Amino acid sequence: MPAEFLPLILALMFFMTVLLLTVGIMQYIRIASQRRAVMEKIQSSSLNTAAAFKTTALGAPGFENKMLGILGLLGHRMGKDTLVEHAAMRPKFLKAGIRSEGAPAAFFGAKLAFTVLMPLQYVLFRALMPEVTISTTMSMIFITTLAIGGFYIPDLWLLDKTQKRRQIILDGFPDALDLLVVCVQAGMGLDSAISRVAQETRFTCKELSDELHLFTLEMRAGMQRQQALKNLAMRTDLEQMQNMVTLLLQTDKFGTSVSQALEVFSNSMRTERMQRAEAKAGKLPIKLLFPLMIFIFPTMFIVILGPAVIRISHFFQNM
Template identity: 25%
Template sequence: MSGAAVVAALAGLLTAVALVELAAARGERAGARQAAGRHADEAAGSGAGRLRERLLALLARLGRQAGAPAAPRDLAERLVAAGEPFGMTAGDAMAVKGGAALAGVSAAVPLGPLLPGRLGLLVALALPAGAFLALDLWLMRRARRRGQEMERELPDLLDLLRVAVGAGLPLERALGDIGRRTGGLLAREWRTFAAQVELGLPRERALELLGRRCPSVRVAVLVRSLERAARHGAPLGETLSAQAREARAADARRLDERAARAAPKIQLVVALLLVPSVLLLVGAAMLAAFTG
Protein backbone atom coordinates (compact mmCIF):
# COMPACT_ATOMS: atom_id res chain seq x y z
CA MET A 1 0.00 0.00 0.00
CA SER A 2 1.40 3.35 -1.00
CA GLY A 3 1.83 6.32 1.27
CA ALA A 4 -1.00 8.14 -0.49
CA ALA A 5 -3.40 5.29 0.31
CA VAL A 6 -2.43 5.36 3.97
CA VAL A 7 -2.97 9.11 4.13
CA ALA A 8 -6.34 8.79 2.39
CA ALA A 9 -7.44 6.04 4.79
CA LEU A 10 -6.49 8.13 7.79
CA ALA A 11 -8.34 11.10 6.33
CA GLY A 12 -11.50 9.05 5.94
CA LEU A 13 -11.34 7.75 9.48
CA LEU A 14 -10.70 11.21 10.86
CA THR A 15 -13.70 12.51 8.93
CA ALA A 16 -16.04 10.06 10.65
CA VAL A 17 -14.54 10.81 14.07
CA ALA A 18 -14.79 14.55 13.43
CA LEU A 19 -18.49 14.24 12.63
CA VAL A 20 -19.21 12.68 15.99
CA GLU A 21 -17.05 15.24 17.75
CA LEU A 22 -18.81 18.10 16.00
CA ALA A 23 -22.19 16.73 16.99
CA ALA A 24 -21.08 16.47 20.60
CA ALA A 25 -19.73 20.01 20.65
CA ARG A 26 -22.88 21.43 19.05
CA GLY A 27 -25.03 19.51 21.50
CA GLU A 28 -23.16 20.91 24.48
CA ARG A 29 -23.52 24.45 23.15
CA ALA A 30 -27.22 24.32 22.36
CA GLY A 31 -28.05 22.51 25.59
CA ALA A 32 -27.46 25.69 27.58
CA ARG A 33 -30.45 27.27 25.86
CA GLN A 34 -32.87 24.46 26.66
CA ALA A 35 -35.55 25.17 29.27
CA ALA A 36 -35.16 21.65 30.56
CA GLY A 37 -31.76 22.56 31.97
CA ARG A 38 -29.53 20.34 29.92
CA HIS A 39 -25.74 20.41 29.74
CA ALA A 40 -24.14 23.79 29.08
CA ASP A 41 -20.99 24.14 27.05
CA GLU A 42 -18.50 26.26 28.94
CA ALA A 43 -16.50 26.88 25.80
CA ALA A 44 -19.46 27.90 23.67
CA GLY A 45 -18.15 31.41 23.10
CA SER A 46 -14.66 30.32 22.16
CA GLY A 47 -13.35 30.43 18.63
CA ALA A 48 -13.20 26.63 18.45
CA GLY A 49 -16.83 26.37 19.52
CA ARG A 50 -17.95 28.82 16.85
CA LEU A 51 -15.92 27.00 14.20
CA ARG A 52 -17.46 23.66 15.16
CA GLU A 53 -20.93 25.19 15.03
CA ARG A 54 -20.34 26.48 11.50
CA LEU A 55 -19.00 23.11 10.35
CA LEU A 56 -21.99 21.27 11.79
CA ALA A 57 -24.40 23.74 10.18
CA LEU A 58 -22.64 23.16 6.86
CA LEU A 59 -23.00 19.41 7.30
CA ALA A 60 -26.73 19.70 8.04
CA ARG A 61 -27.21 22.05 5.08
CA LEU A 62 -25.48 19.54 2.83
CA GLY A 63 -27.80 16.79 4.00
CA ARG A 64 -30.91 18.92 3.43
CA GLN A 65 -29.83 19.91 -0.07
CA ALA A 66 -29.20 16.29 -0.98
CA GLY A 67 -32.58 15.26 0.44
CA ALA A 68 -32.46 13.76 3.92
CA PRO A 69 -34.23 10.39 4.33
CA ALA A 70 -37.31 10.01 6.48
CA ALA A 71 -36.68 9.70 10.20
CA PRO A 72 -37.40 6.36 11.90
CA ARG A 73 -40.15 6.32 14.49
CA ASP A 74 -37.86 5.88 17.46
CA LEU A 75 -35.39 8.63 16.56
CA ALA A 76 -37.34 11.31 18.43
CA GLU A 77 -37.40 9.11 21.54
CA ARG A 78 -33.67 8.53 21.32
CA LEU A 79 -33.04 12.24 20.96
CA VAL A 80 -35.10 12.95 24.08
CA ALA A 81 -33.30 10.21 26.03
CA ALA A 82 -29.96 11.71 24.98
CA GLY A 83 -31.00 15.14 26.25
CA GLU A 84 -31.98 16.53 22.85
CA PRO A 85 -28.39 17.43 21.91
CA PHE A 86 -27.83 20.59 19.88
CA GLY A 87 -31.59 21.21 20.00
CA MET A 88 -32.22 18.88 17.09
CA THR A 89 -35.50 17.48 15.95
CA ALA A 90 -35.70 14.14 14.20
CA GLY A 91 -35.62 15.90 10.83
CA ASP A 92 -32.49 17.84 11.79
CA ALA A 93 -30.81 14.64 12.91
CA MET A 94 -31.56 12.94 9.60
CA ALA A 95 -30.13 15.95 7.76
CA VAL A 96 -26.91 15.63 9.77
CA LYS A 97 -26.79 11.89 9.11
CA GLY A 98 -27.31 12.47 5.39
CA GLY A 99 -24.59 15.09 5.30
CA ALA A 100 -22.27 12.75 7.18
CA ALA A 101 -22.93 9.98 4.66
CA LEU A 102 -22.10 12.33 1.79
CA ALA A 103 -18.89 13.33 3.55
CA GLY A 104 -18.07 9.64 3.90
CA VAL A 105 -18.69 9.10 0.21
CA SER A 106 -16.45 12.03 -0.67
CA ALA A 107 -13.69 10.47 1.42
CA ALA A 108 -14.25 6.94 0.09
CA VAL A 109 -14.30 7.80 -3.64
CA PRO A 110 -10.62 8.80 -3.91
CA LEU A 111 -9.58 6.19 -1.38
CA GLY A 112 -11.17 3.09 -2.95
CA PRO A 113 -9.05 2.84 -6.11
CA LEU A 114 -5.87 3.16 -4.08
CA LEU A 115 -6.55 0.08 -1.97
CA PRO A 116 -5.70 -3.42 -3.20
CA GLY A 117 -8.28 -6.02 -4.19
CA ARG A 118 -11.69 -5.99 -2.56
CA LEU A 119 -10.48 -3.79 0.26
CA GLY A 120 -11.25 -0.71 -1.80
CA LEU A 121 -14.86 -1.82 -2.34
CA LEU A 122 -15.21 -2.64 1.33
CA VAL A 123 -13.95 0.78 2.38
CA ALA A 124 -16.14 2.49 -0.23
CA LEU A 125 -19.21 0.84 1.35
CA ALA A 126 -18.22 0.87 5.01
CA LEU A 127 -17.03 4.47 5.30
CA PRO A 128 -20.31 6.15 4.23
CA ALA A 129 -22.33 3.65 6.28
CA GLY A 130 -20.18 4.28 9.34
CA ALA A 131 -20.49 8.03 8.91
CA PHE A 132 -24.29 7.70 8.58
CA LEU A 133 -24.54 5.61 11.77
CA ALA A 134 -22.05 7.68 13.79
CA LEU A 135 -24.76 9.96 15.16
CA ASP A 136 -26.87 6.99 16.27
CA LEU A 137 -23.94 5.49 18.14
CA TRP A 138 -23.20 8.80 19.80
CA LEU A 139 -26.82 9.22 20.87
CA MET A 140 -26.79 5.74 22.36
CA ARG A 141 -23.61 6.42 24.30
CA ARG A 142 -24.87 9.81 25.49
CA ALA A 143 -28.16 8.34 26.68
CA ARG A 144 -26.32 5.59 28.55
CA ARG A 145 -24.06 8.10 30.28
CA ARG A 146 -27.01 10.29 31.19
CA GLY A 147 -28.77 7.32 32.72
CA GLN A 148 -25.72 6.32 34.73
CA GLU A 149 -25.26 9.85 36.04
CA MET A 150 -28.92 10.04 37.03
CA GLU A 151 -28.69 6.75 38.87
CA ARG A 152 -25.74 8.04 40.87
CA GLU A 153 -27.77 11.10 41.90
CA LEU A 154 -30.96 9.18 42.64
CA PRO A 155 -30.40 7.92 46.24
CA ASP A 156 -29.74 11.35 47.75
CA LEU A 157 -32.56 12.96 45.81
CA LEU A 158 -34.96 10.24 46.91
CA ASP A 159 -34.16 10.96 50.55
CA LEU A 160 -34.79 14.65 50.01
CA LEU A 161 -38.03 13.92 48.21
CA ARG A 162 -39.20 11.62 51.00
CA VAL A 163 -38.58 14.35 53.59
CA ALA A 164 -40.29 17.01 51.46
CA VAL A 165 -43.35 14.89 50.74
CA GLY A 166 -43.52 13.81 54.37
CA ALA A 167 -43.55 17.49 55.37
CA GLY A 168 -46.74 17.95 53.37
CA LEU A 169 -45.45 19.57 50.18
CA PRO A 170 -47.26 18.75 46.92
CA LEU A 171 -45.33 16.54 44.55
CA GLU A 172 -44.55 19.20 41.95
CA ARG A 173 -43.55 21.69 44.65
CA ALA A 174 -41.26 19.13 46.29
CA LEU A 175 -39.60 18.15 42.99
CA GLY A 176 -39.20 21.79 41.99
CA ASP A 177 -37.63 22.85 45.29
CA ILE A 178 -35.20 19.92 45.25
CA GLY A 179 -34.31 20.63 41.63
CA ARG A 180 -33.57 24.28 42.37
CA ARG A 181 -31.47 23.57 45.48
CA THR A 182 -29.37 20.71 44.13
CA GLY A 183 -27.27 20.16 41.06
CA GLY A 184 -27.06 17.40 38.54
CA LEU A 185 -28.95 16.03 35.56
CA LEU A 186 -31.77 14.41 37.48
CA ALA A 187 -32.34 17.49 39.64
CA ARG A 188 -32.63 19.64 36.52
CA GLU A 189 -35.16 17.25 35.03
CA TRP A 190 -37.19 17.46 38.24
CA ARG A 191 -37.07 21.24 38.00
CA THR A 192 -38.31 20.99 34.43
CA PHE A 193 -41.21 18.80 35.55
CA ALA A 194 -42.24 21.36 38.17
CA ALA A 195 -42.02 24.20 35.64
CA GLN A 196 -44.19 22.31 33.16
CA VAL A 197 -46.87 21.70 35.78
CA GLU A 198 -46.78 25.36 36.82
CA LEU A 199 -47.33 26.35 33.19
CA GLY A 200 -50.52 24.28 33.06
CA LEU A 201 -49.37 20.91 31.73
CA PRO A 202 -51.31 18.06 33.36
CA ARG A 203 -49.32 16.21 35.99
CA GLU A 204 -49.75 12.85 34.24
CA ARG A 205 -48.36 14.23 30.99
CA ALA A 206 -45.46 15.93 32.78
CA LEU A 207 -44.59 12.65 34.51
CA GLU A 208 -44.69 10.85 31.17
CA LEU A 209 -42.28 13.38 29.67
CA LEU A 210 -40.04 13.10 32.72
CA GLY A 211 -39.77 9.35 32.20
CA ARG A 212 -38.90 9.84 28.54
CA ARG A 213 -36.12 12.31 29.37
CA CYS A 214 -34.56 10.00 31.97
CA PRO A 215 -33.00 6.89 30.35
CA SER A 216 -32.67 4.96 33.60
CA VAL A 217 -34.52 1.89 34.82
CA ARG A 218 -34.53 3.12 38.43
CA VAL A 219 -35.87 6.52 37.46
CA ALA A 220 -38.54 4.79 35.38
CA VAL A 221 -39.59 2.83 38.47
CA LEU A 222 -39.76 6.07 40.45
CA VAL A 223 -41.89 7.73 37.77
CA ARG A 224 -44.34 4.83 37.81
CA SER A 225 -44.55 5.09 41.59
CA LEU A 226 -45.26 8.81 41.33
CA GLU A 227 -47.93 8.15 38.71
CA ARG A 228 -49.66 5.59 40.94
CA ALA A 229 -49.49 7.93 43.92
CA ALA A 230 -50.92 10.82 41.90
CA ARG A 231 -53.69 8.64 40.49
CA HIS A 232 -54.74 6.75 43.63
CA GLY A 233 -53.52 9.01 46.42
CA ALA A 234 -51.19 6.34 47.84
CA PRO A 235 -48.57 7.46 50.40
CA LEU A 236 -45.06 7.83 49.02
CA GLY A 237 -42.89 7.78 52.15
CA GLU A 238 -42.27 4.04 52.44
CA THR A 239 -41.96 3.62 48.68
CA LEU A 240 -39.32 6.33 48.40
CA SER A 241 -37.40 4.93 51.38
CA ALA A 242 -37.36 1.46 49.84
CA GLN A 243 -36.23 2.77 46.46
CA ALA A 244 -33.46 4.83 48.10
CA ARG A 245 -32.18 1.76 49.95
CA GLU A 246 -32.29 -0.31 46.78
CA ALA A 247 -30.46 2.38 44.81
CA ARG A 248 -27.69 2.58 47.42
CA ALA A 249 -27.38 -1.19 47.49
CA ALA A 250 -27.06 -1.24 43.71
CA ASP A 251 -24.38 1.47 43.89
CA ALA A 252 -22.49 -0.57 46.48
CA ARG A 253 -22.67 -3.66 44.25
CA ARG A 254 -21.39 -1.66 41.30
CA LEU A 255 -18.46 -0.36 43.33
CA ASP A 256 -17.65 -3.89 44.49
CA GLU A 257 -17.68 -5.10 40.90
CA ARG A 258 -15.39 -2.27 39.83
CA ALA A 259 -13.02 -3.07 42.67
CA ALA A 260 -13.02 -6.75 41.70
CA ARG A 261 -12.19 -5.86 38.10
CA ALA A 262 -9.45 -3.48 39.23
CA ALA A 263 -7.53 -6.13 41.19
CA PRO A 264 -6.30 -8.11 38.13
CA LYS A 265 -5.36 -4.86 36.39
CA ILE A 266 -3.28 -3.80 39.37
CA GLN A 267 -1.58 -7.20 39.44
CA LEU A 268 -0.85 -6.90 35.74
CA VAL A 269 0.78 -3.50 36.25
CA VAL A 270 2.87 -4.89 39.09
CA ALA A 271 3.92 -7.92 37.05
CA LEU A 272 4.77 -6.05 33.86
CA LEU A 273 6.20 -2.80 35.20
CA LEU A 274 7.25 -2.84 38.83
CA VAL A 275 8.86 -6.28 38.96
CA PRO A 276 10.97 -5.80 35.79
CA SER A 277 12.06 -2.36 36.96
CA VAL A 278 13.24 -3.78 40.29
CA LEU A 279 15.06 -6.61 38.52
CA LEU A 280 16.76 -4.07 36.24
CA LEU A 281 18.02 -2.14 39.26
CA VAL A 282 19.32 -5.32 40.88
CA GLY A 283 20.96 -6.40 37.64
CA ALA A 284 22.60 -3.01 37.20
CA ALA A 285 23.99 -3.15 40.73
CA MET A 286 25.34 -6.68 40.19
CA LEU A 287 26.89 -5.71 36.87
CA ALA A 288 28.58 -2.72 38.46
CA ALA A 289 29.92 -4.93 41.24
CA PHE A 290 31.29 -7.60 38.88
CA THR A 291 32.94 -5.12 36.52
CA GLY A 292 34.48 -3.04 39.32
Protein backbone atom coordinates in the same frame (compact mmCIF):
# COMPACT_ATOMS: atom_id res chain seq x y z
CA MET B 1 9.38 -4.21 5.46
CA PRO B 2 7.74 -5.87 2.43
CA ALA B 3 6.81 -3.41 -0.29
CA GLU B 4 3.28 -4.79 -0.65
CA PHE B 5 2.39 -3.61 2.87
CA LEU B 6 3.42 0.00 2.21
CA PRO B 7 0.10 1.15 0.60
CA LEU B 8 -1.90 -0.40 3.43
CA ILE B 9 0.25 1.27 6.07
CA LEU B 10 0.04 4.66 4.34
CA ALA B 11 -3.73 4.37 3.99
CA LEU B 12 -4.03 3.41 7.66
CA MET B 13 -1.87 6.36 8.72
CA PHE B 14 -3.95 8.75 6.62
CA PHE B 15 -7.18 7.37 8.07
CA MET B 16 -5.87 7.65 11.65
CA THR B 17 -4.79 11.24 11.02
CA VAL B 18 -8.23 12.25 9.77
CA LEU B 19 -9.88 10.33 12.62
CA LEU B 20 -7.76 12.09 15.24
CA LEU B 21 -8.52 15.47 13.68
CA THR B 22 -12.25 14.68 13.76
CA VAL B 23 -12.10 13.59 17.39
CA GLY B 24 -10.13 16.73 18.26
CA ILE B 25 -12.70 18.99 16.63
CA MET B 26 -15.55 17.20 18.43
CA GLN B 27 -13.74 17.53 21.76
CA TYR B 28 -13.16 21.23 21.11
CA ILE B 29 -16.86 21.73 20.40
CA ARG B 30 -17.79 19.81 23.56
CA ILE B 31 -15.42 21.81 25.77
CA ALA B 32 -16.62 25.07 24.23
CA SER B 33 -20.22 24.08 24.96
CA GLN B 34 -19.34 23.28 28.57
CA ARG B 35 -17.59 26.62 29.02
CA ARG B 36 -20.55 28.42 27.49
CA ALA B 37 -22.90 26.61 29.89
CA VAL B 38 -20.76 27.58 32.88
CA MET B 39 -20.73 31.22 31.79
CA GLU B 40 -24.50 31.15 31.43
CA LYS B 41 -24.80 29.80 34.98
CA ILE B 42 -22.59 32.56 36.33
CA GLN B 43 -24.31 35.37 34.43
CA SER B 44 -27.88 34.30 35.18
CA SER B 45 -29.03 34.44 38.81
CA SER B 46 -32.43 32.86 38.19
CA LEU B 47 -33.64 29.98 36.09
CA ASN B 48 -35.10 31.20 32.81
CA THR B 49 -37.76 28.60 32.09
CA ALA B 50 -38.26 29.62 28.48
CA ALA B 51 -34.59 29.60 27.51
CA ALA B 52 -33.58 26.61 29.59
CA PHE B 53 -35.15 24.16 27.19
CA LYS B 54 -34.45 26.01 23.95
CA THR B 55 -30.70 26.17 24.52
CA THR B 56 -29.26 22.78 23.67
CA ALA B 57 -26.20 21.35 22.02
CA LEU B 58 -27.86 21.97 18.68
CA GLY B 59 -28.71 25.59 19.36
CA ALA B 60 -25.30 27.07 20.07
CA PRO B 61 -24.24 30.28 18.36
CA GLY B 62 -21.27 30.83 16.11
CA PHE B 63 -19.54 28.45 13.75
CA GLU B 64 -21.17 25.40 15.32
CA ASN B 65 -24.63 26.82 14.74
CA LYS B 66 -23.85 27.51 11.07
CA MET B 67 -22.53 23.99 10.53
CA LEU B 68 -25.57 22.45 12.18
CA GLY B 69 -27.80 24.66 10.06
CA ILE B 70 -26.13 23.34 6.90
CA LEU B 71 -26.52 19.76 8.16
CA GLY B 72 -30.19 20.46 8.90
CA LEU B 73 -30.81 21.67 5.35
CA LEU B 74 -28.99 18.62 4.05
CA GLY B 75 -31.15 16.36 6.21
CA HIS B 76 -34.36 18.01 5.00
CA ARG B 77 -33.34 17.49 1.37
CA MET B 78 -32.75 13.77 1.85
CA GLY B 79 -36.40 13.03 1.15
CA LYS B 80 -39.97 13.80 2.09
CA ASP B 81 -40.44 10.44 3.85
CA THR B 82 -37.88 11.30 6.53
CA LEU B 83 -40.50 13.12 8.63
CA VAL B 84 -41.67 9.77 9.98
CA GLU B 85 -38.09 8.83 10.79
CA HIS B 86 -37.58 12.20 12.48
CA ALA B 87 -40.58 11.55 14.74
CA ALA B 88 -39.29 8.07 15.55
CA MET B 89 -35.84 9.43 16.39
CA ARG B 90 -37.08 12.19 18.71
CA PRO B 91 -37.24 9.97 21.86
CA LYS B 92 -33.60 9.04 21.30
CA PHE B 93 -32.64 12.71 21.21
CA LEU B 94 -34.67 13.40 24.35
CA LYS B 95 -32.75 10.64 26.14
CA ALA B 96 -29.53 12.35 25.05
CA GLY B 97 -30.75 15.72 26.36
CA ILE B 98 -31.25 17.25 22.90
CA ARG B 99 -34.61 19.02 22.56
CA SER B 100 -34.04 21.14 19.46
CA GLU B 101 -36.64 20.88 16.72
CA GLY B 102 -33.92 20.65 14.07
CA ALA B 103 -32.00 17.86 15.77
CA PRO B 104 -33.35 14.95 13.66
CA ALA B 105 -32.72 16.79 10.39
CA ALA B 106 -29.17 17.73 11.44
CA PHE B 107 -28.58 14.14 12.55
CA PHE B 108 -29.60 12.65 9.20
CA GLY B 109 -27.65 15.38 7.43
CA ALA B 110 -24.56 14.42 9.42
CA LYS B 111 -25.05 10.76 8.47
CA LEU B 112 -25.20 11.71 4.79
CA ALA B 113 -22.21 14.05 5.11
CA PHE B 114 -20.00 11.46 6.83
CA THR B 115 -21.08 8.80 4.32
CA VAL B 116 -19.78 11.01 1.52
CA LEU B 117 -16.75 12.56 3.25
CA MET B 118 -15.19 9.37 4.57
CA PRO B 119 -14.77 7.72 1.12
CA LEU B 120 -13.79 11.12 -0.28
CA GLN B 121 -10.74 11.06 1.99
CA TYR B 122 -9.57 7.87 0.32
CA VAL B 123 -10.15 9.35 -3.13
CA LEU B 124 -8.15 12.43 -2.11
CA PHE B 125 -5.38 10.21 -0.80
CA ARG B 126 -5.18 8.36 -4.14
CA ALA B 127 -5.12 11.66 -6.01
CA LEU B 128 -2.30 13.06 -3.87
CA MET B 129 -0.23 9.87 -3.98
CA PRO B 130 -0.68 8.30 -7.42
CA GLU B 131 2.57 6.34 -7.08
CA VAL B 132 0.96 4.12 -4.44
CA THR B 133 -0.49 1.10 -6.24
CA ILE B 134 -3.66 -0.38 -4.78
CA SER B 135 -5.80 -2.87 -6.62
CA THR B 136 -9.33 -2.01 -7.68
CA THR B 137 -10.77 -4.66 -5.36
CA MET B 138 -8.97 -3.24 -2.34
CA SER B 139 -10.02 0.27 -3.32
CA MET B 140 -13.67 -0.78 -3.46
CA ILE B 141 -13.32 -2.48 -0.08
CA PHE B 142 -11.78 0.65 1.43
CA ILE B 143 -14.45 2.94 -0.04
CA THR B 144 -17.30 0.67 1.09
CA THR B 145 -15.87 0.29 4.59
CA LEU B 146 -15.35 4.03 4.98
CA ALA B 147 -18.86 4.78 3.71
CA ILE B 148 -20.46 2.31 6.12
CA GLY B 149 -18.33 3.58 9.00
CA GLY B 150 -19.17 7.20 8.20
CA PHE B 151 -22.89 6.38 8.09
CA TYR B 152 -22.81 5.02 11.65
CA ILE B 153 -20.51 7.68 13.19
CA PRO B 154 -23.47 9.92 14.25
CA ASP B 155 -25.20 6.90 15.79
CA LEU B 156 -22.11 6.11 17.85
CA TRP B 157 -21.88 9.75 18.94
CA LEU B 158 -25.54 9.79 19.99
CA LEU B 159 -25.16 6.50 21.87
CA ASP B 160 -22.09 7.78 23.70
CA LYS B 161 -23.82 11.04 24.62
CA THR B 162 -26.87 9.15 25.91
CA GLN B 163 -24.78 6.79 28.03
CA LYS B 164 -22.75 9.64 29.56
CA ARG B 165 -25.89 11.60 30.36
CA ARG B 166 -27.54 8.52 31.88
CA GLN B 167 -24.51 7.98 34.11
CA ILE B 168 -24.54 11.63 35.24
CA ILE B 169 -28.23 11.39 36.16
CA LEU B 170 -27.60 8.08 37.95
CA ASP B 171 -24.83 9.64 40.04
CA GLY B 172 -27.00 12.58 41.10
CA PHE B 173 -30.23 10.65 41.57
CA PRO B 174 -29.68 9.38 45.19
CA ASP B 175 -28.98 12.88 46.53
CA ALA B 176 -31.98 14.30 44.68
CA LEU B 177 -34.14 11.48 46.03
CA ASP B 178 -33.04 12.22 49.61
CA LEU B 179 -33.89 15.88 49.09
CA LEU B 180 -37.29 14.89 47.69
CA VAL B 181 -37.95 12.77 50.79
CA VAL B 182 -37.06 15.71 53.04
CA CYS B 183 -39.36 18.06 51.11
CA VAL B 184 -42.29 15.63 51.22
CA GLN B 185 -41.81 14.92 54.92
CA ALA B 186 -41.74 18.68 55.55
CA GLY B 187 -45.34 18.87 54.30
CA MET B 188 -44.84 19.95 50.70
CA GLY B 189 -46.94 18.44 47.95
CA LEU B 190 -45.33 16.09 45.45
CA ASP B 191 -45.40 18.56 42.57
CA SER B 192 -44.00 21.44 44.61
CA ALA B 193 -41.40 19.11 46.15
CA ILE B 194 -40.17 18.04 42.72
CA SER B 195 -40.04 21.69 41.65
CA ARG B 196 -37.98 22.51 44.74
CA VAL B 197 -35.59 19.63 44.08
CA ALA B 198 -35.17 20.86 40.50
CA GLN B 199 -34.11 24.26 41.79
CA GLU B 200 -31.73 22.90 44.44
CA THR B 201 -29.99 20.44 42.09
CA ARG B 202 -29.48 22.95 39.30
CA PHE B 203 -25.74 23.36 39.94
CA THR B 204 -24.96 19.87 41.27
CA CYS B 205 -26.67 17.84 38.53
CA LYS B 206 -28.00 20.08 35.77
CA GLU B 207 -29.23 17.17 33.63
CA LEU B 208 -31.49 15.82 36.36
CA SER B 209 -32.59 19.32 37.32
CA ASP B 210 -33.66 20.04 33.74
CA GLU B 211 -35.74 16.87 33.58
CA LEU B 212 -37.46 17.57 36.89
CA HIS B 213 -38.12 21.15 35.85
CA LEU B 214 -39.59 19.96 32.57
CA PHE B 215 -41.91 17.72 34.59
CA THR B 216 -43.00 20.83 36.51
CA LEU B 217 -43.64 22.72 33.28
CA GLU B 218 -45.75 19.85 31.91
CA MET B 219 -47.82 19.84 35.09
CA ARG B 220 -48.34 23.61 34.84
CA ALA B 221 -49.43 23.17 31.23
CA GLY B 222 -52.28 20.91 32.36
CA MET B 223 -50.82 17.48 31.68
CA GLN B 224 -51.94 14.69 33.99
CA ARG B 225 -49.41 13.66 36.63
CA GLN B 226 -49.41 10.06 35.45
CA GLN B 227 -48.41 11.02 31.90
CA ALA B 228 -45.87 13.60 33.11
CA LEU B 229 -44.18 11.00 35.32
CA LYS B 230 -44.07 8.52 32.45
CA ASN B 231 -42.49 11.18 30.23
CA LEU B 232 -39.91 11.83 32.96
CA ALA B 233 -38.99 8.15 33.09
CA MET B 234 -38.77 7.98 29.29
CA ARG B 235 -36.48 11.00 28.98
CA THR B 236 -34.06 9.92 31.71
CA ASP B 237 -33.93 6.33 30.41
CA LEU B 238 -32.98 5.16 33.90
CA GLU B 239 -34.20 2.00 35.60
CA GLN B 240 -34.13 3.64 39.04
CA MET B 241 -36.24 6.54 37.78
CA GLN B 242 -38.70 4.09 36.23
CA ASN B 243 -38.98 2.30 39.58
CA MET B 244 -39.62 5.59 41.39
CA VAL B 245 -42.27 6.59 38.86
CA THR B 246 -43.99 3.22 39.28
CA LEU B 247 -43.86 3.68 43.06
CA LEU B 248 -45.39 7.15 42.86
CA LEU B 249 -48.14 5.95 40.53
CA GLN B 250 -49.00 3.10 42.89
CA THR B 251 -49.09 5.36 45.94
CA ASP B 252 -51.33 7.78 44.06
CA LYS B 253 -53.60 4.95 42.97
CA PHE B 254 -53.96 3.20 46.34
CA GLY B 255 -53.75 6.29 48.55
CA THR B 256 -50.74 5.19 50.61
CA SER B 257 -48.20 7.50 52.22
CA VAL B 258 -45.86 9.06 49.68
CA SER B 259 -43.24 10.05 52.26
CA GLN B 260 -42.92 6.55 53.71
CA ALA B 261 -42.74 4.95 50.27
CA LEU B 262 -40.06 7.40 49.13
CA GLU B 263 -38.08 6.90 52.34
CA VAL B 264 -38.02 3.12 51.85
CA PHE B 265 -37.09 3.57 48.20
CA SER B 266 -34.31 6.02 49.14
CA ASN B 267 -32.81 3.52 51.59
CA SER B 268 -32.89 0.80 48.95
CA MET B 269 -31.21 3.16 46.48
CA ARG B 270 -28.42 3.86 48.96
CA THR B 271 -27.94 0.15 49.55
CA GLU B 272 -27.87 -0.53 45.82
CA ARG B 273 -25.33 2.24 45.29
CA MET B 274 -23.08 0.78 48.00
CA GLN B 275 -23.39 -2.68 46.46
CA ARG B 276 -22.37 -1.31 43.05
CA ALA B 277 -19.33 0.34 44.62
CA GLU B 278 -18.36 -2.89 46.38
CA ALA B 279 -18.78 -4.84 43.13
CA LYS B 280 -16.50 -2.41 41.28
CA ALA B 281 -13.93 -2.65 44.08
CA GLY B 282 -14.05 -6.44 43.89
CA LYS B 283 -13.38 -6.39 40.14
CA LEU B 284 -10.42 -4.02 40.49
CA PRO B 285 -7.71 -6.67 41.17
CA ILE B 286 -8.77 -8.65 38.10
CA LYS B 287 -8.71 -5.53 35.93
CA LEU B 288 -5.23 -4.64 37.20
CA LEU B 289 -3.87 -8.13 36.53
CA PHE B 290 -3.46 -7.80 32.77
CA PRO B 291 -1.83 -4.32 32.80
CA LEU B 292 0.59 -5.60 35.44
CA MET B 293 1.46 -8.68 33.39
CA ILE B 294 1.82 -6.77 30.11
CA PHE B 295 3.46 -3.49 31.18
CA ILE B 296 4.74 -3.56 34.77
CA PHE B 297 6.26 -7.03 35.21
CA PRO B 298 8.32 -7.03 31.96
CA THR B 299 9.75 -3.63 32.88
CA MET B 300 10.65 -4.85 36.36
CA PHE B 301 12.33 -7.95 34.94
CA ILE B 302 14.35 -5.81 32.53
CA VAL B 303 15.46 -3.47 35.32
CA ILE B 304 16.31 -6.28 37.75
CA LEU B 305 17.75 -8.90 35.42
CA GLY B 306 19.16 -6.58 32.74
CA PRO B 307 22.48 -5.79 34.46
CA ALA B 308 23.01 -9.42 35.38
CA VAL B 309 22.43 -10.55 31.79
CA ILE B 310 24.88 -7.92 30.50
CA ARG B 311 27.58 -9.00 32.98
CA ILE B 312 27.10 -12.66 32.16
CA SER B 313 27.34 -11.95 28.43
CA HIS B 314 30.54 -9.93 28.97
CA PHE B 315 31.96 -12.74 31.11
CA PHE B 316 31.43 -15.34 28.42
CA GLN B 317 32.80 -13.00 25.73
CA ASN B 318 36.05 -12.49 27.70
CA MET B 319 36.61 -16.20 28.24
